[in-house]
Amino acid sequence: MTDFHIHYGTEVAEALREGRPVVALESTIVSHGLPRPDNLRVARQIEQAVRDAGAVPATIGMVDGRLVVGLDDAELTRLATVDGVAKLSVRDLAVAAATGADGATTVAATSAVAAAAGIGVFATGGLGGVHREAAQTFDESADLVTLARTPIAVVCAGVKSILDVGATLERLETLGVGVVGYRTRRFPGFFITDGGFDLDWSLDSAEQVADVLVAREQQRVHHGGLIVANPLPTDEQLDPELHDRTLADGLALLERDGVTGKAVTPYLLAHFHSATEGASLAVNVRIILRNADLAARIAVAAAARRADA
Template sequence: MQPSPPVPASDVSPEVVLSPEVADALTTGRPVVALESTLLAHGLPRPDNRKAADDVEGAVRRGGAVPATIAVLDGVPHVGLTADEVDRVCGDPDLAKLSVRDLPVAAALGLSGATTVSSTSLLAARAGIEVFATGGLGGVHRHASETFDESADLGALARTPIVVVCAGVKSILDVPATLERLESLSVTVVGYGTTTFPGFYVTDSGSSLDWSVADPEQAAAVFAARRALTPGAVVVANPLPTDQQLDPELHDRVLADALAAAEAAGVRGKAVTPFVLDHLHRASGGATLEVNVRLVLRNAELAGRIAAALRG
């Protein structure tokens, strides 16, 4: 496949800092994969998050690409982090969580924060990065018809030209409603080797997909066709093998308990996700954390292979 022209580092906004390795890769046309920093700052416990950061970047390299972990430091977006900067992201308990709407505030006030799916996608695309690996997307929350609670990830993907490799959406969300919303936003969603939409911790969310791709080359071809037609993302849903998923019965039981606990505690809005995920971690004896890391590593390696196919 003919690669798209690389974006020279000099063409990136002066307010975005590229690491030397990422700048060189973009200038020379080598494949690059973006990685979010919210997983490190808010999704994994310390000190496990620091080892996971190295492991995820290593998985991208095994896939044949250069990793570019993204964060905002002192008001400046950084695409690709040094070891010291990763230490800072993983070690600062007060690091803000920055969606697209929060980037202007952080930039204007010189604040630091970890980037979500939406803000990582935006900053990656501005730097000329075409592939992004994450764990799970945000989506439509349960009872959204009453609360209007919907992740900014969905709207951002409708506008941003990027491949997002994920394990579906977090199972605490309304999965069918999220897929309907992605369809309404004309976001292309394909399963990797499956027409079953994954359920993050589990292989099967109970929802199906219309389309699937068999290998990284087909995923790259779908994105190239999308890019030629209209802006917007291609979501590659990469399920865990059944022998690597969380036990479905355990998943359903602890998820129901976690949602009930959140309701009883009066937890609302953006506080629901960290509350429920923490409950899942404790109730499963840490099994959800192990599965989370496992699926992120698989997504990172696949993203590297897709990025390499785009440049091949």
């Protein structure tokens, strides 16, 4: 009988057995989110940022139908360099495994697989959310519903600014997903520091976030995900005027070309990369490296809290 179980990289398997801190990382940023050859270099930098902060990176993806938590460098290289890598959300995992596909996991799929593997912290760039014109299209990322039922902390720079940020925050509230700002009371806007909306809660250290995770475990009340919104410093953000102009132009092109569904986000991100002459790519890389560092520090603090309990 074919083995469709989750497979673990050696380093990750040992860390999980020993109760050491592990941080989940997505693979769509490798296969779909960054241009070649930068994607592989940055993927390695992200993993190194986690290691430098004291945790073990677990990049999640699928190779030849094998769902792997903790891709090795050869597997990471494959997803970064071959054509035809599928973009896998939660609903796609079983079909992709049964058909022997190569696949990169989205935020939703990475969250679900990480939680199933016993990993409680995940670093990404920005979440998916409610798309503009969703009242007509019903276009909403699976990230939101998945986080409503998945007990994982996601460190991100808010939701991608190409989305309807206000509607996304409303949906997260309805779905019961916790949102805290890291050293901020304003929800970040991915490329830009301030996404234009207030937050109810702010935490000032990785240790405080770890305390929240431990409290959730000890309360034994069903919780979904916890979003830790980590904004870029203002001197590292994309110029807000350039951002707004590029977004408006991108949305017009989107309508002109009739792009819909899963193609919207990569289309607009590619437009940002082209229109800003690479400035948005540099910002995107800064975002994920900062989030990987913070996620690792949270994982380290949470592991220490559990060891002392």
